[in-house]
Amino acid sequence: MRFKRFLAIFIIFVLLCPASAYADEPYNNYNYDFWGSPIPAPAAYVPARIVDGRSLGINEFKKPSDLFTGPDNKLYVADSGNNRIVVINENWELDRIIEGFSKNGTRDSFNNPKGLFVTKDGEIYVADTDNSRIVHLDADGNFVREIGPPVSEIIPADFQYYPTALVVDRANRLYVVAQGVNQGLIELDSQGMFVGYMGASKVRPNMIDYFWKLIATDEQRERLELFVPTEYNNVSIDNDGFIYVTTGSIALEDIEHAINTRSKDDRIAPVRKLNPTGTDVLRRNGYFPPVGDVYFRSRGYAEAGNSQLYDICIEDSGIYSVLDKKKGRIFTYDTDGNLLYLFGGIGNRLGNFRDPVALDVIDNNFVVLDFNMSQITVFEPTEYGRLVREAVELHLTGKYDESAAKWEQVLKFNANCELAYIGMGKALLRKDDFRQAMKYFRLGNKRDYYSKAFDLYRQEVIGENFGLVVLAILVLYIGSKILKRIRTRKREEIKAMGKVEA
Amino acid sequence: MEVLRSLRYSLYLIFHPFDGFWDLKHEKRGNLKTALIIVAMVGVTFILRRQLTGFILNEVKLRELNVIVEILSIVVPFFLWCVANWCLTTLMDGEGSFKDIVITSAYALVPLVLINIPLIVFSNIITLEEAAFYVFFDILSIVWAGLLLFLGTSVVHQYSLGKTFLTCICVVIGMGLIIFIALLFFSLLQQMFSFFYTIYKEIALRL
Numbered sequence: 001m002r003f004k005r006f007l008a009i010f011i012i013f014v015l016l017c018p019a020s021a022y023a024d025e026p027y028n029n030y031n032y033d034f035w036g037s038p039i040p041a042p043a044a045y046v047p048a049r050i051v052d053g054r055s056l057g058i059n060e061f062k063k064p065s066d067l068f069t070g071p072d073n074k075l076y077v078a079d080s081g082n083n084r085i086v087v088i089n090e091n092w093e094l095d096r097i098i099e100g101f102s103k104n105g106t107r108d109s110f111n112n113p114k115g116l117f118v119t120k121d122g123e124i125y126v127a128d129t130d131n132s133r134i135v136h137l138d139a140d141g142n143f144v145r146e147i148g149p150p151v152s153e154i155i156p157a158d159f160q161y162y163p164t165a166l167v168v169d170r171a172n173r174l175y176v177v178a179q180g181v182n183q184g185l186i187e188l189d190s191q192g193m194f195v196g197y198m199g200a201s202k203v204r205p206n207m208i209d210y211f212w213k214l215i216a217t218d219e220q221r222e223r224l225e226l227f228v229p230t231e232y233n234n235v236s237i238d239n240d241g242f243i244y245v246t247t248g249s250i251a252l253e254d255i256e257h258a259i260n261t262r263s264k265d266d267r268i269a270p271v272r273k274l275n276p277t278g279t280d281v282l283r284r285n286g287y288f289p290p291v292g293d294v295y296f297r298s299r300g301y302a303e304a305g306n307s308q309l310y311d312i313c314i315e316d317s318g319i320y321s322v323l324d325k326k327k328g329r330i331f332t333y334d335t336d337g338n339l340l341y342l343f344g345g346i347g348n349r350l351g352n353f354r355d356p357v358a359l360d361v362i363d364n365n366f367v368v369l370d371f372n373m374s375q376i377t378v379f380e381p382t383e384y385g386r387l388v389r390e391a392v393e394l395h396l397t398g399k400y401d402e403s404a405a406k407w408e409q410v411l412k413f414n415a416n417c418e419l420a421y422i423g424m425g426k427a428l429l430r431k432d433d434f435r436q437a438m439k440y441f442r443l444g445n446k447r448d449y450y451s452k453a454f455d456l457y458r459q460e461v462i463g464e465n466f467g468l469v470v471l472a473i474l475v476l477y478i479g480s481k482i483l484k485r486i487r488t489r490k491r492e493e494i495k496a497m498g499k500v501e502a
Numbered sequence: 503m504e505v506l507r508s509l510r511y512s513l514y515l516i517f518h519p520f521d522g523f524w525d526l527k528h529e530k531r532g533n534l535k536t537a538l539i540i541v542a543m544v545g546v547t548f549i550l551r552r553q554l555t556g557f558i559l560n561e562v563k564l565r566e567l568n569v570i571v572e573i574l575s576i577v578v579p580f581f582l583w584c585v586a587n588w589c590l591t592t593l594m595d596g597e598g599s600f601k602d603i604v605i606t607s608a609y610a611l612v613p614l615v616l617i618n619i620p621l622i623v624f625s626n627i628i629t630l631e632e633a634a635f636y637v638f639f640d641i642l643s644i645v646w647a648g649l650l651l652f653l654g655t656s657v658v659h660q661y662s663l664g665k666t667f668l669t670c671i672c673v674v675i676g677m678g679l680i681i682f683i684a685l686l687f688f689s690l691l692q693q694m695f696s697f698f699y700t701i702y703k704e705i706a707l708r709l
Binding site: 035442447448450451452454455458 | 557558561563627629630631
């Protein structure tokens with residue numbers, strides 16, 4: 001009887017228990033370990049909602065190509081196919097639509113605007129692509145000025161100007177990405193006058209190509225691929241005025257080479273961070289350079305090939321995320337270039353994309369714009385994702401102990417998180433607990449820090465046992481002396497015996 | 503006892519290669535048994551190296567360590583070298599027999615064991631800044647063994663240094679050729695096997 005009652009209670013208890021947590025995101029959650037193997041990880045971000053024309057109460061988006069988070073957490077969407085700018089407020093409701101503007105008394109509108117930028121004051125710059133111009137509107141959407149094609153003697157007369165993305169820095173200089181331009185970004189001064197090209201990637205022809213070019217005939221040479229710098233496809237700016245650019249046109253072999261050699265080189269890099277002189281200053285201190293996926297098949301499969309990075313967004317803390325257009329993934333890196341987490345995928349379910357083209361972050365949520373499905377997907381952080389972000393941000397602001405506490409919590413979610421071990425190791429190192437620090441750096445596969453901890457630990461051990469060490473050296477020294485003497489004596493004895501026998 | 507004496511002789515040989523290799527062959531100071539033991543020791547050394555080298559210098563994924571592959575990666579190139587060496591030198595008036603070649607080549611590998619074993623211990627007590635010493639000794643062991651292999655070939659076949667150099671290059675090419683033919687042979691064998699297997703299946707299905 002007792003047993004039956006116990007059983008009944010037990011069954012009720014089991015039924016009442018919530019079903020075990022099950023990852024229902026329509027994509028794989030993983031991260032790369034030191035050796036570049038994808039290791040399953042908890043989801044860092046999960047899809048929260050879809051924002052599209054219907055949910056906003058307006059007609060559907062048509063081939064939208066860019067979105068941007070402005071001040072007051074307003075989201076600006078370049079709805080290219082409908083030639084309009086849609087502004088969404090923080091409750092995911094329609095704020096306003098900018099369909100045109102009045103220019104010197106006449107009505108004017110956009111023609112396939114593919115990119116936009118909103119300054120801290122709310123001024124809107126629109127890359128009005130098919131009109132070959134950049135339109136500057138004030139915060140209320142009133143026309144301020146338009147900036148036409150750049151004029152200079154180094155630009156050929158037949159140059160077709162199709163601006164697709166732009167940023168404006170604090171001094172109101174413009175940096176524009178235009179179709180078919182591989183000399184870098186087009187830099188315009190605050191008046192809109194052409195200053196020059198900026199930040200073109202350096203070209204590195206490989207030896208084999210160079211050899212073929214050397215022996216090729218003139219006709220063949222003309223048909224060979226030109227060694228030109230890669231074209232940028234998007235641009236973004238951080239709070240300190242550094243400009244981040246992405247490119248998707250790096251050859252598969254070059255990306256594979258960069259991954260295999262753990263390259264820190266800026267020449268073959270799909271993400272670059274440019275200082276005002278156009279030099280790359282991105283830190284690539286992670287186990288692998290920030291190139292998106294590290295492990296992939298070369299050819300012959302549906303998901304073969306490297307990531308095609310298409311957009312980048314930088315948060316206030318310096319953490320940046322890139323969007324892989326081909327596989328629909330978002331990769332988030334810290335300022336050192338460590339991959340924090342990644343999520344997303346191609347497909348048809350909530351959280352999947354068909355053709356993601358733009359990415360931005362709004363109040364810790366990611367918003368991704370899909371060109372093909374004409375909708376915005378909003379992702380919100382999970383407990384795990386939030387912890388990782390907080391740990392990194394605390395570390396960046398110098399709060400190492402708080403950061404370590406967060407990393408410890410991260411480890412409860414993901415015991416394979418090398419970054420967490422490293423973060424905890426660093427905190428232990430600061431507390432002079434070298435032995436424990438070594439253990440954690442070892443788990444995090446961080447050899448340089450392990451070496452540092454080991455060096456200090458070694459000093460400690462030698463210091464503590466200084467007497468013993470000296471004693472050991474003395475004993476060895478005297479022992480060897482005695483041994484030598486015994487040997488020579490023996491040899492002499494043998495010699496003497498030989499003489500006697502002789 | 504003979505093996506021990508012979509092993510002790512190898513310590514003399516690596517410092518006096520000309521006399522050492524001469525006596526090894528003509529005074530019968532070495533024997534096949536010891537030679538094979540040395541090769542085995544080299545194999546073991548490399549396994550230990552992979553497994554026990556200090557964390558700072560050891561980037562091997564220990565989860566994927568395969569002892570058999572490790573041993574084969576020492577033993578196969580060694581015998582490939584010996585076979586290619588023998589094939590070539592018999593055509594080029596070499597005086598060494600196959601046994602001589604095996605013994606000489608094995609004794610030439612002694613520095614690999616002698617340096618690498620202490621190096622494993624050393625790697626566990628150094629930091630990244632001191633890794634240069636490790637790399638130096640690592641390279642030293644390879645250069646030393648390579649030099650001994652070269653001199654051993656010269657002495658055992660009674661070649662001039664120039665001829666030895668040429669022979670060594672040819673032997674390396676010969677090793678490549680042997681691998682190529684072996685691969686060809688196995689791929690042919692595989693195709694033949696699958697051919698007969700399909701015939702068998704065809705018949706079995708029709709009957």
